[in-house]
Amino acid sequence: xxxxxxxxxxxxxxxxxxxxxxxxxxxxxxxxxxxxxxxxxxxxxxxxxxxxxxxxxxxxxxxxxxxxxxxxxxxxxxxxxxxxxxxxxxxxxxxxxxxxxxxxxxxxxxxxxxxxxxxxxxxxxxxxxxxxxxxxxxxxxxxxxxxxxxxxxxxxxxxxxxxxxxxxxxxxxxxxxxxxxxxxxxxxxxxxxxxxxxxxxxxxxxxxxxxxxxxxxxxxxxxxxxxxxxxxxxxxxxxxxxxxxxxxxxxxxxxxxxxxxxxxxxxxxxxxxxxxxxxxxxxxxxxxxxxxxxxxxxxxxxxxxxxxxxxxxxxxxxxxxxxxxxxxxxxxxxxxxxxxxxxxxxxxxxxxxxxxxxxxxxxxxxxxxxxxxxxxxxxxxxxxxxxxxxxxxxxxxxxxxxx
Amino acid sequence: xxxxxxxxxxxxxxxxxxxxxxxxxxxxxxxxxxxxxxxxxxxxxxxxxxxxxxxxxxxxxxxxxxxxxxxxxxxxxxxxxxxxxxxxxxxxxxxxxxxxxxxxxxxxxxxxxxxxxxxxxxxxxxxxxxxxxxxxxxxxxxxxxxxxxxxxxxxxxxxxxxxxxxxxxxxxxxxxxxxxxxxxxxxxxxxxxxxxxxxxxxxxxxxxxxxxxxxxxxxxxxxxxxxxxxxxxxxxxxxxxxxxxxxxxxxxxxxxxxxxxxxxxxxxxxxxxxxxxxxxxxxxxxxxxxxxxxxxxxxxxxxxxxxxxxxxxxxxxxxxxxxxx
Numbered sequence: 001x002x003x004x005x006x007x008x009x010x011x012x013x014x015x016x017x018x019x020x021x022x023x024x025x026x027x028x029x030x031x032x033x034x035x036x037x038x039x040x041x042x043x044x045x046x047x048x049x050x051x052x053x054x055x056x057x058x059x060x061x062x063x064x065x066x067x068x069x070x071x072x073x074x075x076x077x078x079x080x081x082x083x084x085x086x087x088x089x090x091x092x093x094x095x096x097x098x099x100x101x102x103x104x105x106x107x108x109x110x111x112x113x114x115x116x117x118x119x120x121x122x123x124x125x126x127x128x129x130x131x132x133x134x135x136x137x138x139x140x141x142x143x144x145x146x147x148x149x150x151x152x153x154x155x156x157x158x159x160x161x162x163x164x165x166x167x168x169x170x171x172x173x174x175x176x177x178x179x180x181x182x183x184x185x186x187x188x189x190x191x192x193x194x195x196x197x198x199x200x201x202x203x204x205x206x207x208x209x210x211x212x213x214x215x216x217x218x219x220x221x222x223x224x225x226x227x228x229x230x231x232x233x234x235x236x237x238x239x240x241x242x243x244x245x246x247x248x249x250x251x252x253x254x255x256x257x258x259x260x261x262x263x264x265x266x267x268x269x270x271x272x273x274x275x276x277x278x279x280x281x282x283x284x285x286x287x288x289x290x291x292x293x294x295x296x297x298x299x300x301x302x303x304x305x306x307x308x309x310x311x312x313x314x315x316x317x318x319x320x321x322x323x324x325x326x327x328x329x330x331x332x333x334x335x336x337x338x339x340x341x342x343x344x345x346x347x348x349x350x351x352x353x354x355x356x357x358x359x360x361x362x363x364x365x366x367x368x369x370x371x372x373x374x375x376x377x378x379x380x381x382x383x384x385x386x387x388x389x390x391x392x393x394x395x396x397x398x399x400x401x402x403x
Numbered sequence: 404x405x406x407x408x409x410x411x412x413x414x415x416x417x418x419x420x421x422x423x424x425x426x427x428x429x430x431x432x433x434x435x436x437x438x439x440x441x442x443x444x445x446x447x448x449x450x451x452x453x454x455x456x457x458x459x460x461x462x463x464x465x466x467x468x469x470x471x472x473x474x475x476x477x478x479x480x481x482x483x484x485x486x487x488x489x490x491x492x493x494x495x496x497x498x499x500x501x502x503x504x505x506x507x508x509x510x511x512x513x514x515x516x517x518x519x520x521x522x523x524x525x526x527x528x529x530x531x532x533x534x535x536x537x538x539x540x541x542x543x544x545x546x547x548x549x550x551x552x553x554x555x556x557x558x559x560x561x562x563x564x565x566x567x568x569x570x571x572x573x574x575x576x577x578x579x580x581x582x583x584x585x586x587x588x589x590x591x592x593x594x595x596x597x598x599x600x601x602x603x604x605x606x607x608x609x610x611x612x613x614x615x616x617x618x619x620x621x622x623x624x625x626x627x628x629x630x631x632x633x634x635x636x637x638x639x640x641x642x643x644x645x646x647x648x649x650x651x652x653x654x655x656x657x658x659x660x661x662x663x664x665x666x667x668x669x670x671x672x673x674x675x676x677x678x679x680x681x682x683x684x685x686x687x688x689x690x691x692x693x694x695x696x697x698x699x700x701x702x703x704x705x706x707x708x709x710x711x712x713x714x715x716x717x718x719x720x721x722x723x724x725x726x727x728x
Contacts, residue, residue: 103689107446107680134498138473138650141498142686145654149690157652159502161471161495171505325493326481351446354682358447358478362485 017123020051038251039235042244049075050125056187057125059147061132061140062234063320064158065313067241067304068176069131071191071199072183077125079147081234083114087275087382088231095121096383109352110383112143119150127153129183135160136322137355156182163328164318172317176310193306199241200304200312206245210236210300213253217293218340223260226291227281228252230273233296264288265403268342270295270333270363271349271356276384283393287400292340295321295333326359330366337372343403344373346396351380375399406463406572410454410479411470412618413496413648415510415638417627419468420533420571421525422517428569428618429454431596431678431709442482448475449679449709450594455482466520467491468513472650473683492516498652500643507639514635530634534627543575544568545623550580552668554610557581561611562601569618583608586725589665590614591691592676592707593684600676600713607721612668615661621646649683658694665700672701672724679708701727 019025026048033041049055058069060076069076086092092110095117100106102120104113118124130153132144141157148155156179162168184190217224232252239245269291274280284291301319304312321332337345345367349357364374377395380386407419408429416426431453436443439455458467467483469476471493480493495509518524547564550556556564560578567573585608594617595601604611614620627641647657665673673695677684688704695702703724705717 103692105685105688108682108685137682139682139686142649142683146686146690157498159498161497161505167505167508171502325484326478349444354447354474354680355477357444358474359481360444361442362478362481 020047021125023052026052038244038248042235042239042242042248045244046075046077046238050077053125056128059124059127059130059144059151060238061144062237063133063135063317064131065176065240065316066238067199067203067309067313067316068180068183070202070241071195071309072180072187073189073195074128074187076238077127078234078238079115079118079124079144080111081238082118082124083111083382084234084272084275086114086118087384088277090277090384092276092382092384095123096385107352109137109139109143109350110380110386111352112139113352114382115143116146119147127151129153129186130155131158131179132156133158133160133317135317135320137353139352139354154182154186158317160317160320160323163324169311169314169318172314173310176313180310196306196309198243200306200309202243202245203240203316204303206236206240206249207300207303209246209249209253210297213249213256214293214298214300216253216256216258219258219260220266220341221260221263222266222290222292222340223256223258224292225256226267226269226284226294227273229291229297230269230294231275233272233294236297236299260290262288263290265344265400266290266292266340266342268293268333268337268340268345270345270347271353272296272381273348274379274384274387275382276387278384278387279389280392280396283396287396289400291346292342293336295329295336298336322355326362326366329359330363333363333367334370334372342372344375344399346399347374347376348381349376349378351378351383351386373399373402406465407468408458408465409468409470410476411472411496412569412622412625413472413642413645414468414470414494415627415642416571417530417533417537417638418510418513419466419517420536421529422521422523424466424517426569426571429457430566431594432457433597433599433709433712435710439482442485443475443478445710446680447478448473448681449707450596450681451475451479453709455479458483459486465490466517468494470494470496472496472648473681475680490520497643498650499647500640500653503639503643506643507633507635510635510639530638531629534629534634534638538627540568540571540575541623541625547578548620548623550578551620552612554585554587554612555580555582556611557583558601558604558609558611559598562598565616565619568622583610585610586671587612587668588721589668589670589673590616590619590676591661591673593617593678593681595676595707597707597709597713600707600717603713603718603721607718607725609721612670613664615646615648615664617648621648649687658690661691662694662698665695666698670700672703672721672727674721674724675702675704676707677704679706679710701725 050057055075058074060078062080066076095114099113099117130144130148158175301316360376367374404425406427407424419426431450436452436456438459439452443452469480483491564578587610625645628637630637646660647653701724703720
């Protein structure tokens with residue numbers, strides 16, 4: 001039995017979850033931790049703190065500003081990111097099936113379905129609270145509500161309306177302040193000035209590191225692996241506000257070899273990627289395609305000011321390219337395509353995603369008017385049952401030919 | 404009078420009416436959507452796609468007033484704006500009444516939009532006049548509602564009454580009272596605009612004694628007061644205080660309200676009609692399933708997809724559910 005099969009078997013028979021909740025396993029693994037990469041060490045600390053309840057646990061949605069979570073001394077447990085991780089280990093299907101058996105329709109976003117499957121199979125740590133934003137999708141609000149109901153813990157929801165005008169920002173700031181105060185009361189812990197300084201300071205350093213990576217992405221040929229950038233999306237949003245943030249992104253930057261091999265095509269990626277084992281990135285590499293950026297790892301926010309934490313976090317929330325009318329998203333893509341000297345765009349249309357997939361045709365037409373070819377690739381980010389690789393490969397080949 | 408086409412019963416119709424627009428709810432039409440397919444993919448809410456298809460077929464000058472209830476509607480708004488620039492308004496809808504002040508300001512933004520379209524401002528009392536008209540129509544609807552709860556209105560008559568209530572170009576005619584001894588059912592779902600479905604209810608001699616449709620019974624529960632001050636204040640408060648739908652925040656209130664209605668009306672079964680790709684309702688489904696099963700209330704889930712005609716199995720499945728009772 002190989003290691004992957006062993007872990008899969010442990011996950012399926014429930015013994016892996018006993019290991020995750022055992023202090024001994026963390027003591028044992030910590031012996032080998034020093035030689036591991038920062039992302040492994042970060043994941044280790046996150047799992048240990050959450051499963052052993054060393055800190056209060058907050059289930060978080062992808063775009064929830066984790067700076068607030070860290071300032072409160074909590075550990076974020078990002079369910080959509082965990083779903084991607086489980087999928088990348090080739091273990092998504094049993095959890096997806098569990099959710100479907102419990103009436104979660106196959107038409108719902110598979111990140112959320114998989115998260116629900118994990119919750120229903122008791123694979124998640126017990127949270128203290130559930131924190132989510134309405135951005136970017138409606139499914140997120142209901143998924144996190146249903147999770148909070150299952151675990152019988154409070155759900156704090158920040159509604160993010162409109163475009164980020166003054167009235168919208170004030171509305172979000174008010175909700176952030178109210179949420180912060182309610183969390184402080186619940187946890188019996190007040191955020192001190194120094195907590196904000198640490199949390200927002202780390203986030204600012206992470207931001208600086210990201211900007212350096214963006215510069216590298218514009219190089220011709222592009223030395224940054226697009227697959228790695230898409231793989232790091234979850235990490236970027238989970239470690240913002242933690243001391244791990246700058247360290248992780250700095251390690252990523254240092255791992256980039258500046259002398260990249262030559263490239264035949266430069267493409268910009270929209271939405272997320274398939275996380276389960278799939279041949280797509282090996283195929284793109286073979287054809288000399290560089291993914292010179294993607295929307296999500298290129299989500300950049302203004303510098304955060306510890307003197308105005310909630311206003312800063314509101315600005316970070318409103319830096320999201322997907323808010324407001326689709327024109328905002330199109331403008332952002334066009335800017336990034338030009339900056340990165342990309343020849344075209346691949347829009348990975350995640351089947352259950354209404355907010356992104358829903359705008360795919362409008363987006364394609366708008367990009368065409370700007371002279372930017374766009375390929376819509378229908379698929380699913382975490383459910384491997386939706387992969388039709390032969391069809392996908394044919395479509396990619398056809399697209400590369402027109403470039 | 405130009406039409407103001409709307410999508411969601413959280414949208415206060417008093418405002419377009421005050422500006423002399425004719426509020427008409429865009430109903431879902433069963434069939435293919437070749438024009439909408441250019442803009443919206445198939446895995447988007449079939450009501451939103453139908454809305455777009457109907458809009459692209461229209462010849463008259465209308466405005467589109469959309470509450471941003473979901474991702475599908477936001478993309479629908481993008482597509483409409485593409486085709487009808489300057490004629491589309493997307494109203495941000497907070498998810499609980501705690502945020503009514505923000506909603507009031509959104510209504511002010513809507514007022515500004517309508518004012519700009521008409522090239523005129525509202526005169527004193529125009530909103531109050533419109534409020535009075537809407538209140539009268541709702542009062543008439545409540546009278547029917549009381550009869551409907553007793554099972555005294557045939558399904559098709561109720562369907563036509565709902566269509567008329569939501570289309571201000573139609574007068575509200577008195578509804579026929581037709582006692583029947585058929586099974587009592589409660590409808591849960593978003594929108595159910597296909598007349599053929601209601602014909603099946605009729606053939607099965609069902610009595611619809613309650614519903615939680617977007618534009619149904621809940622509308623009768625909006626009660627807008629009058630204010631000497633800002634007329635938008637009572638509008639914002641009353642619309643956000645009505646029983647919540649699945650996209651809102653106060654969901655515990657929603658489930659207890661639903662359960663109370665279902666139990667009080669001693670139904671023989673519950674028909675759940677989620678519209679295909681409606682995420683909010685599909686997240687309700689597991690919770691509703693548990694709630695109904697725990698109490699031994701028979702139910703059946705019948706997906707509503709405007710791109711397909713209602714299947715014959717709809718009849719069979721309802722019959723099977725009722726046999727369980």
